[in-house]
Amino acid sequence: MSILNVLHYPDERLRRVALAIENVDDNTRKLIDDMFETMYGAPGIGLAAVQVDVLKRLIIIDLSENKDQPFCFINPQILSREGKEKVEEGCLSVPGIYADVTRSKWIKIQALDRQGDPFEQEFEGLMAICVQHEIDHLDGKLFVDYLSEMKRVRIRKKMEKLRRQTF
């Protein structure tokens, strides 16, 4: 297994739209395992393939403290949604920044599992929020896009300054 490099905002590669996975094979499963190692190491509760510069529609999530409740969704699609909920979010691609985002409170999704078999599942609470955050990544969208232009500019300047310091 290997730890993958996570892209940081405002890297333009985070803005690309990921493509559906046609065949769930051993390469896909290797990528899933590497993404889990990367997410657990960060540490984070979710990760989208786009964040590690792979343009595939694949997301992983684990909200548990003991890293023992891994979820993996391939080609995830939201079938229906209900309600609104405001939660403070963070993102491994926007380190150190946290802000409230309003998303659907309940969602029903369809996806493929790591064997390539389709399934449907309903989520609420943090899991629903996280699934929406990760699917956004697959469409080139970041949680900072929901903030005001003023806040986003401030965050971008902070990130660019941080990057200059690390180089």
Ligand code: GNR
């Ligand atoms: O680690 C993460 N925490 C988090 C907190 C609230 C809402 C969403 C998230 S996802 C984030 C990891 C990440 O960047 N996934 O794309």
Ligand code: NI
């Ligand atoms: Ni994120």
